[in-house]
Amino acid sequence: MSVKITIDNTQHTVKKGLTVLEAAQSIGIEIPSLCYMKLHDINIENKPGGCRICVVEVKGRKNLVPSCCTEVEDGMDIKTHSMRVINARRTVMELILSNHPAECLTCAKAGDCELQSLADRLGIRELHYEGEKTHVRKGNSPAISRDPNKCILCRRCEMMCNDVQTVGCLGAVNRGFHSVVAPAFDKDLINSVCTFCGQCVAVCPTGALTEIDESAKVVRALNDPTKTVIVQTAPAVRAALGEEFGNAPGTLVTGKMVAALRRLGFHHVFDTDFAADLTIMEEGTEMLRRLKGYLAGDKDVKLPILTSCCPAWVNFFEHQFPDMRDIPSTARSPQQMFGAIAKTYFADMLKIDRKDLIVVSIMPCLAKKYERARPEFQQNGNPDVDIVLSTRELARLIKLCNIDLNMLPDEDFDQPLGESTGAGVIFGTTGGVIEAAVRTAYEVHTGKDLPKLEFEELRGMDGLREATIDFDGLPLRIGIAHGLGNARKLLEDIRSGKSHFHAIEIMSCPGGCIGGGGQPYHHGHVEILKKRQLALYSEDGSKKLRKSHENPYIQALYKNFLGAPMSNLAHLLLHTHYFDKKY
Amino acid sequence: MATLSENSRKFLVELCKKYRNDEHELINVLHEAQDELGYLPVEVQHVIAGELNIPDARVYGVVTFYSFFTMVPKGKFDISICMGTACYVKGSELILDEFKRRLKVKVGGTTEDGIFTLSTLRCVGACSLAPVVSIGSKVFGNVTPLQVKKIIDEYVEKAEELH
Amino acid sequence: MENTIIKFAMGTCGIASGTQDILNLFDKELSRLNYPAQLVKTGCMGHCYAEPTISITLPGREPVYFGNVNEERARDIIDHFLLKGDKTEGIIPPEGDFSKKQFKIALKNCGEIDPENIQEYIDREGYKALMKCVTMKPEKVISEMKASGLRGRGGGGYPTGLKWENTRKSKSDVKYVVCNADEGDPGAFMDRSVLEGDPHSVIEAMIICGYSIGANKGLVYIRAEYPLAISRLKTALHQAREQGFLGENILNSRFSFDIEIRYGAGAFVCGEETALIHSMEGMRGEPTFKPPYPSVKGYMGKPTCVNNVETLANIPAIIRNGSEWFASIGTATSKGTKVFALAGKIKRTGLIEVPMGTTLREIIFEIGGGIKGIKKFKAVQTGGPSGGCLSEKYLDTPIDYEHLLEAGSMMGSGGMIVLDEDDCMVSMAKFYLEFSIDESCGKCAPCRIGNKRLYEMLERITDGKANMSDLQKIKDLSVVIKDTSLCGLGQTSPNPVLSTLNQFHDEYVAHIDEHFCHAHQCKELIHYVIVADKCTGCTVCFRNCPVEAIYGDKGEVHTILDNQCIKCGICFSKCKFNAIIIN
Incomplete structure (x- = not known):
């Protein structure tokens, strides 16, 4: 079905059901918008119709209409740049700016700010209106910095936090000029139900929500001659970092990233993928044990087992489903496994005190900043991981240190904590952890080699997926959820006894870590996520070793240090327990 | 977070149950909770959120949206200055200013001694008596700035008698 | 024999005016006298100017309405009207101006029946x-x-x-x-x-x-x-x-x-x-x-x-x-009647119902009895915060949806406030705008921020700090707020500003150019001064000044300290010698 419309004096036939904004887009007219956001592949849409930037003139309508909320009708005559429209749009923009701190030069979002680029696009060179500005308390946390004075009430964060993630931390408060988006009772995020998934940060068009920037700490550590500073990089970082340096989305920059880290001065450049392989050894073993016990009829053994590498997911169930905290795997996340091994095994190798070893993580994630600060991941006050930088912070640090990423040669990770298999790489996408686990668990369980390593049935972008893998006669039922709202559905099924899964992978962020809150901003273009996903699968495909248990450095680690998966030492260093955080 | 008395908690649990723990009844629940407890402090909102199975932020968002709801306890006497149009044109702003000045509180504030809360309301319909000040069920009509002190004194005395 | 029926107008307004006390008095007195009467509590009779109001229907007779029934008048009514059948003070003539132009449909039963029966x-x-x-x-x-x-x-x-x-x-x-x-x-x-x-x-x-x-x-x-x-x-x-x-x-x-x-x-x-x-x-x-x-x-x-x-x-x-x-009632486009709450500087305030098409003049000068005291009519406000102020030249406007809109106001829900020379039109616009700011939900930018900026510009005018170019800015901004706001509140909130600006332009100019408020309402623009010739030194002003801004010995000319004066107007209203003037 199609309708005939006139836009800016030319006639077009467009698909029925489109909004004016979409219809215009389909014929090459980009109506500026601000609060509107549509994430196509993951079915997320935010259109409160609040900013009024995308207004257009429709013949016969008394007032200007927001193009994001208005469906095209047959015969509609639309003007997107009449005098009236341009004047209104610019005035509304000036109004928004009149209630915005003019701190662009020092704002964390400078250069990446949608408000800033829109103001430029509308040619705002002067503000005709000025007056009182909203003044609200700022809030910090270990991961996310909140400056509500920069909030323009687009409500995207509220939508992500409530509708997509179902966390319910952020909401609109007060009314009128004093409206603001804030946690309940104006508490700090750390005292709220926030999971630090960072999806609010990922969609914030301004600097109202940003990460806590810790790059200065890294510079300080690198310049401290008494410290050995090592770094680990999460799988999803290599598939996105290049975007910050002008590369097309999906460009893998693994080798250049390693080279850059080395030039920044890190003494050893390691890979979280190594720890991902280690996670598979622990989590996979735990999964098989629970599966065996369950199949043997042991009533104390619960299934499904849930993955536990996503720290926001851990926060989520600790807050919202504390009664079910015995279901997730006890395996720590790869970041924390890495930290624990680095500060014991590797520090021993270097014969230095753990206090003199600084472990820096480069993560696509903001919750990792919170995770590293958890008390259970410290020894005598010394954390297993000292500093966490997001992909964005790393990019800024590289720029700060005058390094042109694109000019660098490809270099390899250091050993012994830099070797990884393809299984570790795909941890960065939804479905990857469970695929990696299946590769190892299958071979351990059946004692046979896998005929084919790619489990297409586990891949994809649907928010909830399920597949049954034949474990040599045992049908292993697997569920996959990304986005906490989807995770909630699976949890509720489990609670009500409706779940039939043996194992479930959960990632908090849409797309998994590739869509993490610390990644380069997608500005609504979520097709980027698919490209990042493909990049990871291609790196997996190009690896010689693609199963975690085949990683020789992992084998050496068990042989020389840990003994076997789930040994006492492995328990002490690589497993954790969860807390009831419902208040 | 201050703790709620067991009685108040029970009351809230029962109240939510009366409304079938239906989140759509939030405003009704808040009305009754405020009627009973006088105000809606954080811990009350938290219990209600839990009983209705909605985030605290949703309850807080509603409480802060509607001017009828208050998160701070009100004074013994709620002095309401009518700011309806009829009263406004008859000088209610001067009356309000005088109350603000004498009580040393802003609109919505409660005096330090906890006796008065100053508020404004919109049209009690006694437009012929404009400007109008109401305290509880008592309505003062044709109020002049000069009478403000007298009204305050009258109620300070009442508060002392109650004491 | 049938009973006499006595109805008491007991809407909120009646109760606020003390009708309950009057009812109690009748109840007590009539039972003491053994007078057979049925006392009925009704809703509002509409005679707000004459509360408490009652109506008495003697058996077989038409009802007679009494206004301003205080204790004294009540006793008078009992002693003379009920017991002796004499006319008494306070009778509201049924064919009086207040009633004769009215036509009741919606209010037909109000004040006539017991709403609880x-x-x-x-x-x-x-x-x-x-x-x-x-x-x-x-x-x-x-x-x-x-x-x-x-x-x-x-x-x-x-x-x-x-x-x-x-x-x-x-x-x-x-x-x-x-x-x-x-x-x-x-x-x-x-x-x-x-x-x-x-x-x-x-x-x-x-x-x-x-x-x-x-x-x-x-x-x-x-x-x-x-x-x-x-x-x-x-x-x-x-x-x-x-x-x-x-x-x-x-x-x-x-x-x-x-x-x-x-x-x-x-x-x-x-x-x-x-x-x-x-x-x-x-x-x-x-x-x-x-x-x-x-x-x-x-x-x-x-x-x-x-x-x-x-x-x-x-x-x-x-x-x-x-x-x-x-x-058959009303005008071509607006049928039936409309209820108005008639208030302000008018002799007979009340709740009235008139056929559509009745003119403002008929309502104000016939039903309402014209302006109270010796002041001159200045404007009538209809439509509340969404409406506008209409000057004398619009008095013959027949009331219906279209005509009011054409005149720059609107029907609204039916508030009708009459203003006289003592009302400053800039302040009126400010009053309504302040209401709209307080009541804006805050969702859309033009209403949330635009109205605030508009208010601030009006405030600069009433503070004597504006310049003439502000007037154009106010107009421009008002138009955009109306054109772009999400809902009716924002789409109409600038109406009181635009209508006063159109019809009382000179008053705006006087505020800006001469720092003069004709109505002596804008505090920043007025100064209370004691005229030496007229001051007798009676000390009344000195004794009544709430902030000790007046000094002077008994018998001597007093002086007002302008920087301490809060412009409450008490001295002005207290001076018996017209010795205090407003500059």
Whole structure:
């Protein structure tokens, strides 16, 4: 079905059901918008119709209409740049700016700010209106910095936090000029139900929500001659970092990233993928044990087992489903496994005190900043991981240190904590952890080699997926959820006894870590996520070793240090327990 | 977070149950909770959120949206200055200013001694008596700035008698 | 022998004026005298200027109305009118100006019947319209409504029959009828008066609406600030259920309908129907973009027909008397009558109902008796915060939706405030704008920030800090706010500013250019000064000054310290010698 419309004096036939904004887009007219956001592949849409930037003139309508909320009708005559429209749009923009701190030069979002680029696009060179500005308390946390004075009430964060993630931390408060988006009772995020998934940060068009920037700490550590500073990089970082340096989305920059880290001065450049392989050894073993016990009829053994590498997911169930905290795997996340091994095994190798070893993580994630600060991941006050930088912070640090990423040669990770298999790489996408686990668990369980390593049935972008893998006669039922709202559905099924899964992978962020809150901003273009996903699968495909248990450095680690998966030492260093955080 | 008395908690649990723990009844629940407890402090909102199975932020968002709801306890006497149009044109702003000045509180504030809360309301319909000040069920009509002190004194005395 | 019937106007206004005391006095005195009388509490009789009001109907005689019945007058009435049959002071002549231009449909029963006694309503043809409807096809009822020409009395003026028809056409298993009793205009109280004085007319109309559109559930959304209206409505609902007008199988029609009450919580914006619906659902009262209209997707996502109280109160009479009868009253485009809350600087304030087409002059100078005291008429404000101020040249404007709009104001819900020379038009605009700022939900930028900026510019004018270019800025901004705001609140909030700017331009200019406020209302622009020749040194001003801004010995000329003066005007009103003037 199609309708005939006139836009800016030319006639077009467009698909029925489109909004004016979409219809215009389909014929090459980009109506500026601000609060509107549509994430196509993951079915997320935010259109409160609040900013009024995308207004257009429709013949016969008394007032200007927001193009994001208005469906095209047959015969509609639309003007997107009449005098009236341009004047209104610019005035509304000036109004928004009149209630915005003019701190662009020092704002964390400078250069990446949608408000800033829109103001430029509308040619705002002067503000005709000025007056009182909203003044609200700022809030910090270990991961996310909140400056509500920069909030323009687009409500995207509220939508992500409530509708997509179902966390319910952020909401609109007060009314009128004093409206603001804030946690309940104006508490700090750390005292709220926030999971630090960072999806609010990922969609914030301004600097109202940003990460806590810790790059200065890294510079300080690198310049401290008494410290050995090592770094680990999460799988999803290599598939996105290049975007910050002008590369097309999906460009893998693994080798250049390693080279850059080395030039920044890190003494050893390691890979979280190594720890991902280690996670598979622990989590996979735990999964098989629970599966065996369950199949043997042991009533104390619960299934499904849930993955536990996503720290926001851990926060989520600790807050919202504390009664079910015995279901997730006890395996720590790869970041924390890495930290624990680095500060014991590797520090021993270097014969230095753990206090003199600084472990820096480069993560696509903001919750990792919170995770590293958890008390259970410290020894005598010394954390297993000292500093966490997001992909964005790393990019800024590289720029700060005058390094042109694109000019660098490809270099390899250091050993012994830099070797990884393809299984570790795909941890960065939804479905990857469970695929990696299946590769190892299958071979351990059946004692046979896998005929084919790619489990297409586990891949994809649907928010909830399920597949049954034949474990040599045992049908292993697997569920996959990304986005906490989807995770909630699976949890509720489990609670009500409706779940039939043996194992479930959960990632908090849409797309998994590739869509993490610390990644380069997608500005609504979520097709980027698919490209990042493909990049990871291609790196997996190009690896010689693609199963975690085949990683020789992992084998050496068990042989020389840990003994076997789930040994006492492995328990002490690589497993954790969860807390009831419902208040 | 201050703790709620067991009685108040029970009351809230029962109240939510009366409304079938239906989140759509939030405003009704808040009305009754405020009627009973006088105000809606954080811990009350938290219990209600839990009983209705909605985030605290949703309850807080509603409480802060509607001017009828208050998160701070009100004074013994709620002095309401009518700011309806009829009263406004008859000088209610001067009356309000005088109350603000004498009580040393802003609109919505409660005096330090906890006796008065100053508020404004919109049209009690006694437009012929404009400007109008109401305290509880008592309505003062044709109020002049000069009478403000007298009204305050009258109620300070009442508060002392109650004491 | 029949009893004498004495009715006491006991709406909120009457009670506030002390009618209960008068009723108690009559009760006590008449029983002491053994005088056979029936005392009835009714709703508002409309004579707000003369509260407490009572009416006395001697057996076989027409009712006689008495105004300003204080204790003394009450005793006088008992002693002379009741016992001796003499005329007494305080009689409101039935053919007086206040009544003769009025025509009551919506208010017909208000002040005449005991709202807590359903029989009195039934005795006055109550529920006859419903009985008639259930014998008609719903489509026929709707076509009657359409033929009557009744338009929404809440402000918008949308044809009621059309609204019903749209809701009827929406296919759904569940539909709702909503009565909007969230009266928010700070100068209007007709909805409250109707619910306090004649709740059954509203209930009957809601049932008729439900029957017509195919809804079985009605909801009254009423301000929690209206306790008396709520309690009378509850009583009425209870009685209607007892009599079988509500419930299952009403009047053997196989049609079932019941009504619930929902409470507002102090948000003017909830008068907007989408905001009202969100509020009824337990959410923040933020409007959403229309379409979808409530008639398609309303309360709980179901088709919903929202009607205002006064609109509903007209409906039983329309059904009983026929659409032709109703359509014969009023003007070409606006049929029937309109209720106004007449207040301000006028002799007879009150709740009045006039046929559409009555002129402002007739209302103000005939019904209202003209301006109080010796001052001159300056303007009349209609439509509350959404409306405008009309100057003398518009006095002959016939009142209907179109004419008021043309003149730069609007019908609104029916507040009508008369202003005289002592009213500053800039301050009036500021007053309404402040209201709109307080009541803005904050969702859309032009209303949230634009109105604030507009207010700040007006404030600069009343503070004497503006310049002439501000006037153009105010106009420009007003136009954009109207053109781009999300809902009716923002789309109309600049009206009081624009209308005063158009009609009282000179006053704005005087504030800006001469720092002069004709009405002596803008505190920053006025100074109280004591004229030496006239001051007798009586010390009255000195003794009454609340801030010790006046000094002077007894018998000597006093002086006002301008920097300490808070401009409360007490000295000015206290001086018996006109020695204090305003500069």
